[in-house]
Amino acid sequence: xxxxxxxxxxxxxxxxxxxxxxxxxxxxxxxxxxxxxxxxxxxxxxxxxxxxxxxxxxxxxxxxxxxxxxxxxxxxxxxxxxxxxxxxxxxxxxxxxxxxxxxxxxxxxxxxxxxxxxxxxxxxxxxxxxxxxxxxxxxxxxxxxxxxxxxxxxxxxxxxxxxxxxxxxxxxxxxxxxxxxxxxxxxxxxxxxxxxxxxxxxxxxxxxxxxxxxxxxxxxxxxxxxxxxxxxxxxxxxxxxxxxxxxxxxxxxxxxxxxxxxxxxxxxxxxxxxxxxxxxxxxxxxxxxxxxxxxxxxxxxxxxxxxxxxxxxxxxxxxxxxxxxxxxxxxxxxxxxxxxxxxxxxxxxxxxxxxxxxxxxxxxxxxxxxxxxxxxxxxxxxxxxxxxxxxxxxxxxxxxxxxxxxxxxxxxxxxxxxxxxxxxxxxxxxxxxxxxxxxxxxxxxxxx
Amino acid sequence: xxxxxxxxxxxxxxxxxxxxxxxxxxxxxxxxxxxxxxxxxxxxxxxxxxxxxxxxxxxxxxxxxxxxxxxxxxxxxxxxxxxxxxxxxxxxxxxxxxxxxxxxxxxxxxxxxxxxxxxxxxxxxxxxxxxxxxxxxxxxxxxxxxxxxxxxxxxxxxxxxxxxxxxxxxxxxxxxxxxxxxxxxxxxxxxxxxxxxxxxxxxxxxxxxxxxxxxxxxxxxxxxxxxxxxxxxxxxxxxxxxxxxxxxxxxxxxxxxxxxxxxxxxxxxxxxxxxxxxxxxxxxxxxxxxxxxxxxxxxxxxxxxxxxxxxxxxxxxxxxxxxxxxxxxxxxxxxxxxxxxxxxxxxxxxxxxxxxxxxxxxxxxxxxxxxxxxxxxxxxxxxxxxxxxxxxxxxxxxxxxxxxxxxxxxxxxxxxxxxxxxxxxxxxxxxxxxxxxxxxxxxxxxxxxx
Ligand SMILES: Cc1cc2nc3c(=O)[nH]c(=O)nc-3n(C[C@H](O)[C@H](O)[C@H](O)COP(=O)(O)OP(=O)(O)OC[C@H]3O[C@@H](n4cnc5c(N)ncnc54)[C@H](O)[C@@H]3O)c2cc1C
Ligand code: SF4
Ligand code: SF4
Numbered sequence: 045x046x047x048x049x050x051x052x053x054x055x056x057x058x059x060x061x062x063x064x065x066x067x068x069x070x071x072x073x074x075x076x077x078x079x080x081x082x083x084x085x086x087x088x089x090x091x092x093x094x095x096x097x098x099x100x101x102x103x104x105x106x107x108x109x110x111x112x113x114x115x116x117x118x119x120x121x122x123x124x125x126x127x128x129x130x131x132x133x134x135x136x137x138x139x140x141x142x143x144x145x146x147x148x149x150x151x152x153x154x155x156x157x158x159x160x161x162x163x164x165x166x167x168x169x170x171x172x173x174x175x176x177x178x179x180x181x182x183x184x185x186x187x188x189x190x191x192x193x194x195x196x197x198x199x200x201x202x203x204x205x206x207x208x209x210x211x212x213x214x215x216x217x218x219x220x221x222x223x224x225x226x227x228x229x230x231x232x233x234x235x236x237x238x239x240x241x242x243x244x245x246x247x248x249x250x251x252x253x254x255x256x257x258x259x260x261x262x263x264x265x266x267x268x269x270x271x272x273x274x275x276x277x278x279x280x281x282x283x284x285x286x287x288x289x290x291x292x293x294x295x296x297x298x299x300x301x302x303x304x305x306x307x308x309x310x311x312x313x314x315x316x317x318x319x320x321x322x323x324x325x326x327x328x329x330x331x332x333x334x335x336x337x338x339x340x341x342x343x344x345x346x347x348x349x350x351x352x353x354x355x356x357x358x359x360x361x362x363x364x365x366x367x368x369x370x371x372x373x374x375x376x377x378x379x380x381x382x383x384x385x386x387x388x389x390x391x392x393x394x395x396x397x398x399x400x401x402x403x404x405x406x407x408x409x410x411x412x413x414x415x416x417x418x419x420x421x422x423x424x425x426x427x428x429x430x431x432x433x434x435x436x437x438x439x440x441x442x443x444x445x446x447x448x449x450x451x452x453x454x455x456x457x458x459x460x461x462x463x464x465x466x467x468x469x470x471x472x473x474x475x476x477x478x479x480x481x482x483x484x485x486x487x488x489x490x491x492x
Numbered sequence: 493x494x495x496x497x498x499x500x501x502x503x504x505x506x507x508x509x510x511x512x513x514x515x516x517x518x519x520x521x522x523x524x525x526x527x528x529x530x531x532x533x534x535x536x537x538x539x540x541x542x543x544x545x546x547x548x549x550x551x552x553x554x555x556x557x558x559x560x561x562x563x564x565x566x567x568x569x570x571x572x573x574x575x576x577x578x579x580x581x582x583x584x585x586x587x588x589x590x591x592x593x594x595x596x597x598x599x600x601x602x603x604x605x606x607x608x609x610x611x612x613x614x615x616x617x618x619x620x621x622x623x624x625x626x627x628x629x630x631x632x633x634x635x636x637x638x639x640x641x642x643x644x645x646x647x648x649x650x651x652x653x654x655x656x657x658x659x660x661x662x663x664x665x666x667x668x669x670x671x672x673x674x675x676x677x678x679x680x681x682x683x684x685x686x687x688x689x690x691x692x693x694x695x696x697x698x699x700x701x702x703x704x705x706x707x708x709x710x711x712x713x714x715x716x717x718x719x720x721x722x723x724x725x726x727x728x729x730x731x732x733x734x735x736x737x738x739x740x741x742x743x744x745x746x747x748x749x750x751x752x753x754x755x756x757x758x759x760x761x762x763x764x765x766x767x768x769x770x771x772x773x774x775x776x777x778x779x780x781x782x783x784x785x786x787x788x789x790x791x792x793x794x795x796x797x798x799x800x801x802x803x804x805x806x807x808x809x810x811x812x813x814x815x816x817x818x819x820x821x822x823x824x825x826x827x828x829x830x831x832x833x834x835x836x837x838x839x840x841x842x843x844x845x846x847x848x849x850x851x852x853x854x855x856x857x858x859x860x861x862x863x864x865x866x867x868x869x870x871x872x873x874x875x876x877x878x879x880x881x882x883x884x885x886x887x888x889x890x891x892x893x894x895x896x897x898x899x900x901x902x903x904x905x906x907x908x909x910x911x912x913x914x915x916x917x918x919x920x921x922x923x924x925x926x927x928x929x930x931x932x933x934x935x936x937x938x939x940x941x942x
Contacts, residue, residue: 094572096576102885104776204574420864451664452668
């Protein structure tokens, strides 16, 4: 059987690796972006000089041949579904028995005047990185549009090269659709502290060209004109499915898939950023454009393709990011605008750069989410508590189990408890401090 | 909310490259180095003490002021911007220059000390004479090339240690660890042995054990210790105790890091002066294969050599070992190649001590680096900055613990990870299963697990 995978990102590659683990099928992975799989999440570190491009490739180049994963650098122009054939840009067409669509995303553009000018781009692909590198030469001012995770990464990138940045954020506060006001305010502070010109509640209206068709300034919805030679469009991404739309494969925002990640057409699967779950599990969104989802979907799809049907079960949500020097982690449900029954305890360090938030259900007392800034929490423990519906007071007393900061770091769990006691009149004491011994015991107990 | 647009140049107030103060600091440090160079060519005669003090002070001030400017006016955090852009740290022009100069220094030091001014008879001259006064003050003898080397080595660990402390001021593990290597170098590797010699006891670094200290079982060394009264006997007993009891026990509890990145002088230099070059270590599987052959080969060599000395009283192998491993490998290549092959070439490919501790760490130690469930984004920072060339990411992205013989527990992988994935930990409870966790695998034959 010949399995063809379009896309060599995390989802496509994970699919390929697992198919190889599970079977001897012939595997071909096609991408028009790069010869080898690299970590998109590390694009910023290449620009900032932390790593070279090859350092972002998780596998050495010999890996693919050794594992008999055939790599092809080309673009798929269209799919001939009745004949199970892919029409390619450069090479002759390719026959498949099963097809995996791992097409990823594309940066959003909202029809702004001037959005296709020279010097205006998003940051998604290796080519985008080359573009940034090219435009950075002699760049005096950059404007970034869109206050999400990629926008702040782009700001940090230019910052590292001492290129002044204006950061236009439509919302009242950075990423406040996801972060609660306290955490969002913390990130605002960090952005300002680093000398980024953060403009909240500000939208892009228009990008102005110079005589050569290159951007020379942006105009905001407040009427300000900001001269710049580069505009970064980072207002989110959408599934990269233009050529799928022309086929009979069902699409909405993304490629619609069932629990087995199969599309409406038999033997065609979709994974990663481009896939949209017809019936997302409770608490999960239909499209989740994050690394981990691509990885989990890839594994699930491989099982299904190899005749071992399993449903996609992503489990409890988790994610992480880094805002300049502040690390962010979340486990479970922590909403920016929570319903009344979500109670939340928010502790913040006096330095204003560390915080711990715990969310629980007011009626049952079950813990449903953790969110930390500048403090590392332990995935296994947090998600175990959420899965087990642990009671908030029980969790607090054992909170040290969740601490994942390096040795010798201050532990703030007793301060979190003190805050809880003060707010509720309870009299809880911290019983577990940070440390692997108790964690192992805790986890063993859960599985016993 | 019209803001004045000319305030936009606000971004990143820290200049690219060096600022004026840093340029002055570099000049000051360079002046200190220049004094050493001038003395090397016999141009300093007399007033040795003053010149030496001036030189050491200038270098100290230069490095400390430079580092202060580099880090203290920036927010705390990881400082790897432009590491791969600068020719000193990307195997470019400056890297080669420093590599060649360092290598040249080691060749002269080991094989042609007369060019440093070492006199077989009579008074030293040149660079070595410059250190005579310090040597006299400490051990009551004129300096040797080894004294000069020891003093400069210690200075490097101290001043670049200060730089590292400032760079990692947000990370208490790095702080304590660095203070520890600075302490052990200054006290145990430098001052105590010299003072012992002043008191007519044999030279002894209590923290340097066989087989790193490959002459421990040499006849002359055993004799020196056993004929130096209680103190000598203590040295002998302590040396044996270190090998047989202290080091295995500590490695069992904490992994080999207690030695390699907290105590050892070779590690100390790698972690301080060598820190800017840590990313240059080769991460390929091939390098790992070569590493395993080489380091265990050296270990076997060291053991055979010692047995030859002990049982057959045959020193031929021993002198070969001293030349090939003790001099060429540990010094010339080990340090000289910092800017080309990273800071731990010796520790990774050549140190027999690292080999022994590594085997202990791999097979019976509570130590491991744990990965935080599925949080890894495969970015590669951990692997890039692992000075031992461990492909940390290959474990982290599978959710597997890192249990590797070569890991020196420096903790830098955990520090640079932008997603908080890695943690250095010890536990006895799951000691036998610490390597086989694969948490990110979602599905298994027995159903779904996350
Ligand atoms: C800068 C940046 C930082 C990020 N940081 C994080 C993070 O910290 N954490 C996190 O969870 N997520 C992060 N993400 C999101 C994460 O990277 C994506 O969710 C993930 O890479 C998607 O993987 P994928 O395999 O679905 O698609 P992709 O990685 O996009 O792979 C799709 C590939 O398919 C190729 N392709 C598409 N169509 C065709 C065709 N017709 N022919 C040939 N090839 C084709 C594309 O060129 C591309 O190479 C980040 C994304 C970016 C851009
Ligand atoms: S794995 Fe981490 S702790 Fe071990 S040597 Fe490498 S960087 Fe240091
Ligand atoms: S640095 Fe962290 S996120 Fe990046 S590959 Fe290593 S463990 Fe994964």
